[in-house]
Structure formats: C-alpha cells, structure tokens
Amino acid sequence: MIVLKSVYFQSKKTNVVIKGNRFALISEELSQADVDGAEVVDCDGLAIFPAFYNAHCHAAMTLFRGYADDKPLFEWLNNYIWPIEAKLNDYYVEAGSRLAVLEMIKSGTVFFSDMYYFRETTMKVVEEMGIRATIGVTIADALTPDWQLNDHFKFLENHTGVSDRVQLAVMPHAIYTNTAKTLQKCVSIATSEQYKLHIHLSETAKEVADCIQEHSCTPVEYLDSLGALNEQCIAAHCVHFTENDFRLFANSGASAVVNPCSNLKLQSGIPNVVGLREAGIPVALGTDGASSNNNLDMREEMKVLALIANVNAGDNRLSQQEIQQIATEAGAKAYGLSEAGRIEVGCLADCLLVDMNHVGFCPNNNVVSNWIYGANSEAIRSVICNGKFVMKNRHIDGEEDIVKEANKAIAKMKSEL
Amino acid sequence: MIVLKSVYFQSKKTNVVIKGNRFALISEELSQADVDGAEVVDCDGLAIFPAFYNAHCHAAMTLFRGYADDKPLFEWLNNYIWPIEAKLNDYYVEAGSRLAVLEMIKSGTVFFSDMYYFRETTMKVVEEMGIRATIGVTIADALTPDWQLNDHFKFLENHTGVSDRVQLAVMPHAIYTNTAKTLQKCVSIATSEQYKLHIHLSETAKEVADCIQEHSCTPVEYLDSLGALNEQCIAAHCVHFTENDFRLFANSGASAVVNPCSNLKLQSGIPNVVGLREAGIPVALGTDGASSNNNLDMREEMKVLALIANVNAGDNRLSQQEIQQIATEAGAKAYGLSEAGRIEVGCLADCLLVDMNHVGFCPNNNVVSNWIYGANSEAIRSVICNGKFVMKNRHIDGEEDIVKEANKAIAKMKSEL
Numbered sequence: 001m002i003v004l005k006s007v008y009f010q011s012k013k014t015n016v017v018i019k020g021n022r023f024a025l026i027s028e029e030l031s032q033a034d035v036d037g038a039e040v041v042d043c044d045g046l047a048i049f050p051a052f053y054n055a056h057c058h059a060a061m062t063l064f065r066g067y068a069d070d071k072p073l074f075e076w077l078n079n080y081i082w083p084i085e086a087k088l089n090d091y092y093v094e095a096g097s098r099l100a101v102l103e104m105i106k107s108g109t110v111f112f113s114d115m116y117y118f119r120e121t122t123m124k125v126v127e128e129m130g131i132r133a134t135i136g137v138t139i140a141d142a143l144t145p146d147w148q149l150n151d152h153f154k155f156l157e158n159h160t161g162v163s164d165r166v167q168l169a170v171m172p173h174a175i176y177t178n179t180a181k182t183l184q185k186c187v188s189i190a191t192s193e194q195y196k197l198h199i200h201l202s203e204t205a206k207e208v209a210d211c212i213q214e215h216s217c218t219p220v221e222y223l224d225s226l227g228a229l230n231e232q233c234i235a236a237h238c239v240h241f242t243e244n245d246f247r248l249f250a251n252s253g254a255s256a257v258v259n260p261c262s263n264l265k266l267q268s269g270i271p272n273v274v275g276l277r278e279a280g281i282p283v284a285l286g287t288d289g290a291s292s293n294n295n296l297d298m299r300e301e302m303k304v305l306a307l308i309a310n311v312n313a314g315d316n317r318l319s320q321q322e323i324q325q326i327a328t329e330a331g332a333k334a335y336g337l338s339e340a341g342r343i344e345v346g347c348l349a350d351c352l353l354v355d356m357n358h359v360g361f362c363p364n365n366n367v368v369s370n371w372i373y374g375a376n377s378e379a380i381r382s383v384i385c386n387g388k389f390v391m392k393n394r395h396i397d398g399e400e401d402i403v404k405e406a407n408k409a410i411a412k413m414k415s416e417l
Numbered sequence: 418m419i420v421l422k423s424v425y426f427q428s429k430k431t432n433v434v435i436k437g438n439r440f441a442l443i444s445e446e447l448s449q450a451d452v453d454g455a456e457v458v459d460c461d462g463l464a465i466f467p468a469f470y471n472a473h474c475h476a477a478m479t480l481f482r483g484y485a486d487d488k489p490l491f492e493w494l495n496n497y498i499w500p501i502e503a504k505l506n507d508y509y510v511e512a513g514s515r516l517a518v519l520e521m522i523k524s525g526t527v528f529f530s531d532m533y534y535f536r537e538t539t540m541k542v543v544e545e546m547g548i549r550a551t552i553g554v555t556i557a558d559a560l561t562p563d564w565q566l567n568d569h570f571k572f573l574e575n576h577t578g579v580s581d582r583v584q585l586a587v588m589p590h591a592i593y594t595n596t597a598k599t600l601q602k603c604v605s606i607a608t609s610e611q612y613k614l615h616i617h618l619s620e621t622a623k624e625v626a627d628c629i630q631e632h633s634c635t636p637v638e639y640l641d642s643l644g645a646l647n648e649q650c651i652a653a654h655c656v657h658f659t660e661n662d663f664r665l666f667a668n669s670g671a672s673a674v675v676n677p678c679s680n681l682k683l684q685s686g687i688p689n690v691v692g693l694r695e696a697g698i699p700v701a702l703g704t705d706g707a708s709s710n711n712n713l714d715m716r717e718e719m720k721v722l723a724l725i726a727n728v729n730a731g732d733n734r735l736s737q738q739e740i741q742q743i744a745t746e747a748g749a750k751a752y753g754l755s756e757a758g759r760i761e762v763g764c765l766a767d768c769l770l771v772d773m774n775h776v777g778f779c780p781n782n783n784v785v786s787n788w789i790y791g792a793n794s795e796a797i798r799s800v801i802c803n804g805k806f807v808m809k810n811r812h813i814d815g816e817e818d819i820v821k822e823a824n825k826a827i828a829k830m831k832s833e834l
Contacts, residue, residue, distance in 0.1 A: 065791050066783035070727075070734055103776040264724035265790070267731070294790035295777050304721065307681035310487075314684070317487055359520040360712050362820045363827040366483035373682070373711035374482050378795035403779045410780040 002349075002387065003035050007043035008356060009343060011367070016048060018349040021164075021387035026345055045357055046381060047367055050324070050342050051110040051350040052298035053331030055257040056198075056236040056286025058116045059133075060088075060096030062103065063410045064291035073204050073266045081291065085117075087416050093118035095409035097125040098402045100296060105131065105396055107297040107377035110350045110385040113198060113234070113257075113286070113335060115171045123161045130390040132350075134335045135161075136171030136198060141182040149182070156189050165386055167335070169196040169234075175219050176207060180226060187228045196335060197228060201235035204268045208240045220245035229254050234334050236286060238276060239269040246279040255282040255334040260304045262288035273309035273326075274316055284331040299377050302327040306372055320368045349387040355379045419766075419804065420452050424460035425773060426760065428784070433465060435766040438581075438804035443762055462774055463798060464784055467741070467759050468527040468767040469715035470748030472674040473615075473653040473703025475533045477505075477513030479520065480827045481708035490621050490683045498708065502534075504833045510535035512826035514542040515819045517713060522548060522813055524714040524794035527767045527802040530615060530651070530674075530703070530752060532588045540578045547807040549767075551752045552578075553588030553615060558599040566599070573606050582803055584752070586613040586651075592636050593624060597643060604645045613752060614645060618652035621685045625657045637662035646671050651751050653703060655693060656686040663696040672699040672751040677721045679705035690726035690743075691733055701748040716794050719744040723789055737785045766804040772796045 001024075004016040009026070017025035017034050025034060061081075068080035093116070104112060111132040114122055119135050126133040137152050144152075155168075162168055172178045172186045190197040202208055202219045211219045220241065223229050231253035238256040241249065249256070258271040276283050285305055287296045302323060310317040318326075329341030340348040356364060360375030383391040390396070418441075421433040426443070434442035434451050442451060478498075485497035510533070521529060528549040531539055536552045543550045554569050561569075572585075579585055589595045589603045607614040619625055619636045628636045637658065640646050648670035655673040658666065666673070675688040693700050702722055704713045719740060727734040735743075746758030757765040773781060777792030800808040807813070 063780060064782070065780060066786035069737065069783065069786050069790075099776070099779060106776055261720075261724060261790075264728040267728055267734070270728060290791065294786060295792070297777075297793065300717065300720070300793070303678075303717070304724065307678060307721065311681040311684055311687060317684070320486065357817065357820050359516065359523055359816075359820065360714075362516060363480060363482060363824045365481070365827065366486065369483035369486050369711060373486075373678075374707065375712070376714065376717070376793050376795070378793070399776075400774065403774050403776065407780045410782065 001038035002384070003030070003038045003040045004043045004048060004353070005030075005040055007353070008047035008367070016343070018384070018387050021349055023343065023345050023347050023349050026343070043353060045355065046353045047356050048343055049352045049354055049371060050328040051352050051383060051385065052108050052327055053284070053329075053335070053341055054104065054109045054112040054286050054296065054298055055234070055284035055331035055334055056259055056288055057100070057112045057114055057296065058289035058291070059100035059112060059114050059122060060093040060116050060118070061289035061291040062100040062296065063092065063096040063406060063413065064289070065294045067291060069265075069294070073268055074206060076266065076292070084413060084417060087413050088117055090118050090121045092409050092413055093121045094125060095405045097122045098129070099406040100290065101125055101129045101131060102396060102399060102402045103290070103296045105129070105383050105391050106380070106394070107299060108352045108380045108383060109296065109298050110383065110390070111332065111335070111337070113169070115173070115198060120161060123166050126166055127163065130388060131385045132165045134167050134169045134196065136169050138171045138173060139182060139186055140173040140177040141179055142177045153185065153189055156193055156195065159193070169198050169335075171198045174200040174207070175211060175222055183223075183226050183228060187226060190232050195232065196234055197232050198234045198236065199223070199228070201238055202240045202245065203237035203263070205240055218242055218245055220249055224248050224252065236288075237263060237268070237271065239263050239271045241272065241275070246275065246281070250279040250281050255284060257284045257286045257331075257334070258305065259286045259288040260308050261301055262292040264308070265294075266292050270308050273305065274313045274318065277318070278316065282330060282334060283326055284334045285327045286331070297377055298327055299371070299375075302372055320372055323372055324368060349384060351384050352380050353382040353384075355381050418455035419801070420447070420455045420457045421460045421465060421770070422447075422457055424770070425464035425784070433760070435801070435804050438766055440760065440762050440764050440766050443760070460770060462772065463770045464773050465760055466769045466771055466788060467745040468769050468800060468802065469525050469744055470701070470746075470752070470758055471521065471526050471529040471703050471713065471715055472651070472701035472748035472751055473676055473705055474517070474529040474531055474713065475706035475708070476517035476529060476531050476539060477510040477533050477535070478706035478708040479517040479713065480509065480513035480823060480830070481706070482711045484708060486682075486711070490685055491623060493683065493709070501830060501834060504830050505534055507535050507538045509826050509830055510538045511542060512822045514539045515546070516823040517707065518542055518546045518548060519813060519816060519819045520707070520713045522546070522800050522808050523797070523811070524716060525769045525797045525800060526713065526715050527800065527807070528749065528752070528754070530586070532590065532615060537578060540583050543583055544580065547805060548802045549582045551584050551586045551613065553586050555588045555590060556599060556603055557590040557594040558596055559594045570602065570606055573610055573612065576610070586615050586752075588615045591617040591624070592639055593627060600643050600645060604643060607649050612649065613651055614649050615651045615653065616640070616645070617654055619657045619662065620654035620680070622657055635659055635662055637666055641665050641669065653705075654680065654685070654688070656680050656688045658689065658692070663692065663698070667696040667698045672701060674701045674703045674748075674751070675722065676703045676705040677725050678718055679709040681725070682711075683709050687725050690722065691730045691735065694735070695733065699747060699751060700743055701751045702744045703748075714794055715744055716788070716792075719789055737789055740789055741785060766801060768801050769797050770799040770801075772798050
C-alpha cells in the first residue's frame with residue numbers, strides 16, 4: 001500500500017491511496033486505517049499525472065537511434081534497417097529493449113506496444129523492469145520461412161508468457177510484407193484467440209499507390225476486404241486516408257495510432273489527427289521506434305501532436321484534455337486496458353509524480369498546459385506502474401550498466417556488417 | 418582560464434582551452450603552460466556543443482506561460498495579453514525575466530533577443546545572470562504617448578546600458594502597431610546609430626490581408642517602401658511570404674527568424690524554412706515568448722524546426738549540420754556576433770557540456786542527430802557564456818527563489834485584473 005500525501009491533483013492538494021495495483025482512494029481526508037502499514041510518500045511540490053501509454057513502438061530499435069537519418073521510408077528500410085536487423089539475436093534485442101524501457105520510464109511511459117522480433121527476450125525485460133507491454137508476434141511472410149510462420153501462430157495459440165503486465169497481440173507488419181492468405185490467417189487467430197491485431201497502415205503515399213496498383217483499392221479498403229478491419233484492429237500511422245477510408249475505418253470500430261515525429265522525420269506526411277477524430281475514429285499516440293523519431297519521449301510527442309493537429313484546425317482544435325487523453329487513456333483503451341490511463345479510484349495504479357518547481361511548470365497558470373507545452377520529462381521525479389515504484393527521484397537501478405551495454409551491443413553489431 | 422579536459426568534440430576526445438572570453442586552443446595535446454593557473458575540468462563522458470542563440474523572444478512573458486492558450490493571435494493579444502500587460506511594472510518584469518533566463522540557461526541558451534518593456538530591468542537581470550542579450554527598445558506608437566516615444570529614441574541615441582554582453586536594438590513591434598512615420602524614424606535611428614532593427618513580420622494571414630487592404634501591398638513590400646528592409650533588419654516569423662516577398666527580402670540582405678512552435682500553436686501557419694533558405698535568406702531560430710510556445714527550450718524548438726522544415730522538402734531537406742547552425746551560429750550572426758555560436762579558436766567562449774550517458778545520447782551512432790532528435794535539455798550538465806560557467810552540474814544559484822518569486826508575481830498580477 002502506498003499513500004501519496006498532499007499531492008497536487010486537478011488544481012488542489014489531495015491524498016491518493018494505492019492498494020495492490022489499483023487506486024483505492026482519492027481524498028483530502030485520511031483516516032488512520034488509510035495509512036496503517038502503508039508507505040507514506042510526502043508529495044509536497046509534486047503533481048500527479050496519468051502515465052503515458054505508447055501505442056506504437058519497436059523497442060529494441062533504440063539501438064539504431066541516429067544510425068540512419070534523413071532517408072525516405074523505403075530506402076531507410078531496404079538499405080539500412082533491414083541489413084542490420086539481419087544480425088539481430090537475443091543479446092542485441094535484450095540490450096536494445098532494456099535501453100528502450102529505461103528511456104520510457106525516465107520519460108513517464110508505463111506501457112508500450114511492441115512490434116518486433118525475439119519477443120520472449122523483450123517480454124523478459126518488461127517483466128523485470130516492471131512496466132506493461134503488448135508484445136507483438138510480428139508476421140512478415142515475405143521474410144519468413146513457413147516453419148517459422150507456423151511457430152508464430154503456435155506461440156499465439158498457447159498464449160505463451162502472458163501475465164498481468166504483459167499481453168500478446170498478432171502483428172502483421174504491413175499489407176506489403178504479407179500475402180492475403182497470411183493476413184487472413186492473422187485475422188482468424190485474432191478472432192479465435194481474442195487478440196488485438198496491430199499493423200502499419202497507409203503510412204506513405206507509396207504504400208497507397210502500390211496497393212491501388214496491385215489490388216485496385218486503398219490499403220484500408222484492402223484490409224477491410226480481408227475482414228481485418230474490426231474492433232480488434234489497431235492501425236499505426238494512418239497518414240494517407242481517403243474520404244472513403246475515414247468512413248470505412250470509423251464504421252469498423254478499429255483504432256488509429258498516430259506517430260507525428262516519425263511521420264514528419266521520414267517525410268511520410270502529416271497525420272490528420274483532427275480528421276481522424278471527427279470521423280469518429282479512436283486515436284492513440286505512439287513514438288514509433290527511436291530509429292525514426294529519434295526518441296521514445298511521449299511528452300515531446302504529445303507537444304508535437306498538439307502543434308500539428310491544431311495548426312490548421314481553426315475552432316475545431318483539440319482541447320488540452322483531449323491531447324493528454326490521446327497520449328494516456330486512449331492508448332490503454334486501444335489495447336484493452338479500459339481501467340487504466342487515468343487517476344481514478346478503481347483504475348490500475350499507474351501514474352507520474354511531477355516536480356511543480358521544475359522551471360517549465362512555473363508559473364502555475366495551467367498545469368495541464370504546462371505539462372503538454374512547457375515542461376519536459378526532466379520534471380518527472382517518480383513513476384508508479386501497477387502499484388509499484390519503477391523510478392524514485394529519477395533513479396532507476398542499473399541505469400549506467402544498461403547504457404554501457406547498449407553502446408557495446410551496437411558497436412558489435414556494426415562490426416558484423 | 419578554463420581547460421575542458423578530454424571533452425568529446427567532432428567524434429573524438431580533445432581538450433578545449435578558454436582564455437578570457439574566447440576559445441584559445443582546441444588540441445589533443447596540452448602543454449604545462451596551457452594548464453598552469455587554469456581551472457581544469459575533467460570532461461570524461463561529456464560532449465561539447467555550441468550554445469543556443471534565441472533570436473526572437475519576449476522574456477518576461479514567461480510569467481504568462483499557460484495563461485491563455487488556444488486562441489488565434491489577435492484574440493489572444495486583445496482579450497488576454499494586452500489587458501494583463503497593462504499591469505506590468507519593474508517588479509513583474511524582473512520576476513519574469515529572471516524566470517526566463519533561468520529556463521534559458523537550463524536549456525542551453527546563452528543569448529536572446531528581447532522585444533519587451535521595462536528594458537533596464539531586463540538588462541540588469543541579464544548582466545547579473547551572466548548571459549548575453551540584445552534588448553529591444555520596443556516601439557508600438559498605437560499604444561504609446563508621444564513623450565514616451567521620444568524617451569525611447571533618446572535612450573537609443575545615448576546607447577544606454579550597453580556592455581560586452583548586452584546590446585540594444587530598435588524594435589518596432591509590427592507594421593500594424595506603428596504608423597509609417599514612426600517606422601521611418603526607427604529606420605533612421607537604426608541607420609544613424611548602427612542598430613539592428615527587429616520587427617514581427619507576416620506572422621498571420623490576417624496581417625497580410627489587412628496590409629494589402631490598407632497599403633495595397635504585402636507587409637514585406639510595405640517595409641521595403643519605408644526603407645526598412647536592409648542588412649540591419651531582422652524579421653521574426655515570416656510565415657506568409659509571397660514569391661515576390663521571398664525575392665525582395667532575399668535581395669535586401671535582411672535576416673529571418675522562424676518560431677515554429679509559436680506559429681503552429683497560435684495557428685498562424687507553418688513557416689517555409691526551406692523556401693526561405695533556398696531564396697538565399699539567412700534564417701535563425703527563436704522560441705517567441707513562453708506565453709505562445711510555451712517554453713524557451715531551443716533544443717525542443719530545433720527538433721520541431723527539423724520536422725516541419727523537412728517533412729515536405731524531399732531531397733532538399735536541411736542537413737543536421739544546417740539545423741544545428743540555424744539554432745546557434747545563425748542567431749549570433751544575425752545580431753552581429755559573427756565570432757560566436759561555434760566551437761572554434763578565436764570565437765567567444767560560449768558552449769554546453771552535455772552528458773553522453775544521458776539515455777537520449779545512447780547509443781552514440783551520431784552525436785549531432787542525438788542532440789537534435791534524441792536527447793533533451795536534461796542532458797546539459799554545464800553552460801559556459803563569455804568564458805564563465807553560468808551553470809555547473811545543472812545547478813544555478815538562487816533557482817528556487819526565482820521560481821517562488823515568479824509564482825508570487827503572477828498571482829499578484831492576476832489579482833489586479
């Protein structure tokens with residue numbers, strides 16, 4: 001049990017009691033019973049915020065931060081990323097995933113959706129470091145022998161490694177890296193085993209043009225024709241939607257994850273966040289991999305989201321509450337964590353304790369505005385996930401070793417090229 | 418004398434010697450004479466970067482951070498900013514300027530151009546806190562009685578308060594807050610007294626439309642007709658330029674300062690950075706005030722600059738070196754500091770010592786890329802301006818008091834409304 005005493009919440013000081021992995025009480029009054037046996041944390045000068053949920057990421061690619069910048073998506077993949085990814089093994093993925101989770105905790109993220117390889121390794125890292133993840137069984141049949149594909153599906157049928165903080169999902173990489181047959185198999189296993197299905201979708205104009213040429217329809221229409229567009233579907237990017245795509249996607253109940261920094265950096269385009277929301281599509285936020293962002297900082301992503309969403313939105317701009325909700329609760333909800341992403345009795349106890357004396361929070365005219373636009377992740381003092389501290393006073397056990405190991409790993413990897 | 422020993426610079430470790438206020442030596446070898454009597458700083462694990470030059474700011478407006486968000490420029494000014502600014506006095510400006518300079522140093526900025534009021538107070542703060550500024554004598558005759566206007570010009574004629582770190586400039590607020598006569602007087606004093614002239618220009622579509630209606634030409638053409646467009650002119654924003662504006666402005670030798678966060682947040686538009694550069698216009702970077710950004714963090718501004726400049730630039734994207742140069746050297750140069758903004762023997766000794774073990778700098782595939790896109794201002798350990806430490810190990814004397822006083826000041830100000 002943890003008692004966050006005198007913490008700033010919704011413009012006043014209150015107390016927040018965490019029992020087990022849930023918020024149990026939010027109250028200005030505390031009885032003796034509320035504090036008996038609890039770890040009482042003096043939160044004077046600290047505000048409580050919902051933690052971030054990063055709805056689209058490739059964690060271990062943090063090893064490739066700055067490895068190949070300023071290339072368009074397909075050149076970047078073909079000439080830089082795929083050749084070095086061919087060298088991946090458990091050691092590299094562990095080093096990269098640890099670095100990623102370290103960066104996420106330091107910047108206030110307690111959940112990420114991971115589309116990558118060597119999934120057991122990433123699952124182990126997430127379990128050990130104390131946050132949450134939906135780990136993808138990543139399917140790209142163009143690059144995968146049949147026996148491996150069958151292994152992937154078996155892994156899903158066995159619900160291997162699932163826990164209270166780690167879940168699995170079916171993650172076909174994209175329509176252009178999978179046959180229709182494989183995509184349909186993904187849909188079928190998502191349906192029968194109740195998995196979310198996560199896929200890159202309409203990220204670039206080239207993806208859309210290629211799809212129209214090959215299938216005579218847009219990627220959204222194509223996914224729909226395969227039965228993949230439904231409430232279990234979470235599509236990343238969604239940059240190049242036609243009017244019909246907006247309608248189809250909205251009617252299907254699928255969710256979109258926008259990744260503004262990555263899309264702008266890779267010159268994929270500017271996601272139409274307000275358009276997606278106005279069509280009735282649930283929108284969450286992701287950083288994408290650190291190789292195309294180049295960080296996993298959801299606070300920074302949230303500011304960029306607000307800027308690009310609102311610049312041309314006129315009076316239909318997203319409110320600060322909506323911006324914050326997209327970066328927190330919406331990501332949790334998309335991945336089936338409906339009681340998470342907000343500070344509310346009964347919800348999963350994930351939260352940030354943020355230093356209101358950080359210069360970016362001063363003066364305190366509007367604490368939510370300061371969080372989106374003013375301060376940065378340095379202001380985060382402590383992070384709680386599932387009712388436990390995963391960072392206290394900006395300290396995480398083993399941080400120096402994680403950084404050292406990651407530098408060693410990428411040097412070794414480059415030497416193998 | 419300061420010796421930065423074993424500091425990471427341009428992909429290797431070297432030593433940097435500062436004598437007085439200049440870089441005196443950059444060398445892998447050090448003689449005894451180089452270190453005798455010097456403060457030797459062990460920079461193991463630290464990289465040296467040029468400090469930031471914030472080319473457009475309203476420092477004391479940091480008091481209004483988050484005070485009024487999500488309004489278009491003219492509504493924001495008329496209904497929120499101007500009414501509270503009517504309450505300004507020396508005390509408020511001192512509290513706001515101190516907060517601003519604190520935030521700037523913590524985020525690596527050693528120079529700002531300030532267009533605001535109660536200039537002597539801001540000058541005093543800059544002198545005391547150890548950084549550089551060009552302080553504007555701000556002219557908005559629509560809001561100013563004649564006697565005050567004359568005082569402004571007298572202040573400029575006397576070169577009041579100028580020092581080795583603080584210079585003055587003539588800063589007519591905009592074409593829409595000044596008569597042609599006043600603008601011409603500004604030009605004349607800039608010419609005779611050798612001052613830079615800094616002005617908001619073509620910030621919004623409304624400014625352009627109003628100007629065309631009133632003067633039958635664009636704001637750029639109008640300024641040119643008044644003789645204001647020349648090498649002394651530094652124009653902030655430059656969002657809505659026509660083809661002819663690009664040509665006229667480029668031929669004049671004037672400089673542009675872009676403020677992407679503020680422009681996007683106020684829905685003014687997206688500055689065409691690549692277009693300005695391709696026209697041959699020198700481009701620097703500013704944060705604008707924290708009331709429209711909402712911070713003064715040039716690292717964050719630099720990332721947003723890179724993203725919005727390059728998303729639609731195809732192969733004409735700005736290189737990482739150009740992005741960094743816009744945020745550093747270009748700002749210095751625009752304000753007449755030609756030997757500043759870079760780490761080079763003979764240049765003014767302004768620099769940042771940055772922690773390469775910060776998670777955003779890991780791994781070290783590309784240190785400049787990591788600085789623009791990966792890390793954030795938390796990585797800055799120390800800041801040197803004019804050959805002196807203004808921050809050491811992230812500590813600045815009096816930080817807590819500055820934050821406390823700023824919160825007190827804005828509360829008092831709001832109570833007066």
